[in-house]
Amino acid sequence: MVNSLSSGRDAYNRVLTSLENHHEMVKKSLPLIASENVPSPAVREAMASDFGNRYAEGWVGERVYAGCKHLDEVEAVAIELGKKLFHAEFIDVRPVSGVFANLAAYSVFANPSDVLISCTIPTGGHISHSKKALGGTAGAIRDLDVYNYPFDEENFTIDVDKTAQLVRSLKDQGKPPKIFVLGASVFLFPHPVKEIVELAKTYDAKVVYDGAHVAGLIAGGIFQDPIGDGVDAFTMSTHKTLAGPQHGAIASWLKYAEPIKRAVFPGLSSNHHLHAVAGVAIAFAEALEFYPEYARNIVINSKALAQALYERGINVLYEKKGFTESHMMIIDVTKYGNGFEIEKRLEDANIIVNRNLLPYDKRMGRDYKAPGGIRIGTQELTHLGMNKSHMVEVAELMKKVIVDNEDPVKVKAEIAELRKDFQKVKYCFSSVHDAYEYVKIR
Ligand SMILES: *Cc1c(COP(=O)(O)O)cnc(C)c1O
Numbered sequence: 003m004v005n006s007l008s009s010g011r012d013a014y015n016r017v018l019t020s021l022e023n024h025h026e027m028v029k030k031s032l033p034l035i036a037s038e039n040v041p042s043p044a045v046r047e048a049m050a051s052d053f054g055n056r057y058a059e060g061w062v063g064e065r066v067y068a069g070c071k072h073l074d075e076v077e078a079v080a081i082e083l084g085k086k087l088f089h090a091e092f093i094d095v096r097p098v099s100g101v102f103a104n105l106a107a108y109s110v111f112a113n114p115s116d117v118l119i120s121c122t123i124p125t126g127g128h129i130s131h132s133k134k135a136l137g138g139t140a141g142a143i144r145d146l147d148v149y150n151y152p153f154d155e156e157n158f159t160i161d162v163d164k165t166a167q168l169v170r171s172l173k174d175q176g177k178p179p180k181i182f183v184l185g186a187s188v189f190l191f192p193h194p195v196k197e198i199v200e201l202a203k204t205y206d207a208k209v210v211y212d213g214a215h216v217a218g219l220i221a222g223g224i225f226q227d228p229i230g231d232g233v234d235a236f237t238m239s240t241h242k243t244l245a246g247p248q249h250g251a252i253a254s255w256l257k258y259a260e261p262i263k264r265a266v267f268p269g270l271s272s273n274h275h276l277h278a279v280a281g282v283a284i285a286f287a288e289a290l291e292f293y294p295e296y297a298r299n300i301v302i303n304s305k306a307l308a309q310a311l312y313e314r315g316i317n318v319l320y321e322k323k324g325f326t327e328s329h330m331m332i333i334d335v336t337k338y339g340n341g342f343e344i345e346k347r348l349e350d351a352n353i354i355v356n357r358n359l360l361p362y363d364k365r366m367g368r369d370y371k372a373p374g375g376i377r378i379g380t381q382e383l384t385h386l387g388m389n390k391s392h393m394v395e396v397a398e399l400m401k402k403v404i405v406d407n408e409d410p411v412k413v414k415a416e417i418a419e420l421r422k423d424f425q426k427v428k429y430c431f432s433s434v435h436d437a438y439e440y441v442k443i444r
């Protein structure tokens with residue numbers, strides 16, 4: 003991939019050149035990966051600050067190091083805003099990512115060999131909810147015994163009645179579940195939170211809502227209100243529809259505050275990426291101010307993009323349910339190739355997506371290397387200010403690559419042209435610098 007390195011200086015120059023080239027590429031691309039976003043310049047400023055060089059073990063005001071005055075001020079802001087945005091009595095903003103937040107919840111609510119119920123990966127589940135045999139965090143790291151929800155593929159949702167039957171039979175086998183995980187990586191429609199909370203209560207089990215993807219939509223007051231609907235913990239990533247830095251958080255109730263705090267520190271971290279905590283505080287502040295509008299526009303755009311692709315013959319799934327109620331959609335591309343081939347073709351045109359398993363892929367003998375689908379999300383393009391009419395242009399560009407097999411180099415040039423007008427982050431307090439501007443501080 004690279005020629006061998008002749009010296010430290012050579013390596014240094016190559017890394018910095020790659021960083022600059024990456025920025026040049028992203029500026030001219032259509033970033034459509036549903037789990038990513040571009041944060042505001044203020045979040046990037048926090049990420050470049052000295053906070054990232056410090057330790058602040060322990061809780062705000064009770065640190066085990068000196069020098070934490072300003073770190074404490076900022077983390078206190080993040081906590082106050084997080085509780086407000088997610089209607090929670092308690093939030094811990096120290097988990098360094100969504101997976102760590104899930105692991106913290108697993109360790110508070112279950113012991114090794116206890117039963118956890120989650121979605122399979124083809125029905126949207128995340129690897130951190132998965133079985134030992136797949137290397138999933140719940141099974142392989144916490145040693146939980148993972149069972150999967152019966153799934154209503156037709157409506158792309160958890161089948162609550164069949165889940166009740168499954169749980170009854172698990173109980174009869176002496177294996178009552180301890181944790182129900184809701185939330186997903188392919189998350190098109192709200193999950194049946196109230197119903198699962200009700201069911202969990204009868205077994206004295208806990209409900210963990212993994213809102214990694216939809217935290218920004220929830221902060222904006224759309225999608226669903228997991229804490230309000232009674233889940234025990236709401237884990238999240240802070241960098242998907244919530245356009246903060248890559249980090250995690252876990253919102254919950256006061257009665258679980260102490261065990262969650264202990265699970266996060268000392269259990270799962272020593273330093274907790276304090277530059278990212280500052281970025282999260284800023285993202286939460288932006289969410290409070292701007293997300294009712296941003297989140298609404300994300301969903302408007304994803305419905306518009308889905309519709310425009312569908313009208314161009316591209317098989318966006320769940321048309322009869324309006325395609326999506328979130329930032330993302332799932333597309334069956336098997337008319338044109340497999341998900342891997344289509345992902346590569348789009349990449350050649352600078353349209354960045356990821357291949358994805360479809361709910362029925364396993365039955366068709368397809369696996370994650372060459373699945374039948376791609377997944378795309380509108381949160382980043384929306385953050386750059388694109389609206390419904392731009393979604394039609396995006397659909398047309400995608401069609402040129404997927405359906406018409408046009409020369410990707412030509413499409414790439416058209417994308418660079420379209421992107422010229424969308425170089426600043428919207429829905430934030432200040433955007434003096436461009437979204438993908440490469441900031442040199444050497
Ligand atoms: C992205 C994702 C996560 C966590 O990812 P991190 O990179 O660890 O923040 C967790 N759960 C779901 C459902 C996800 O999609």
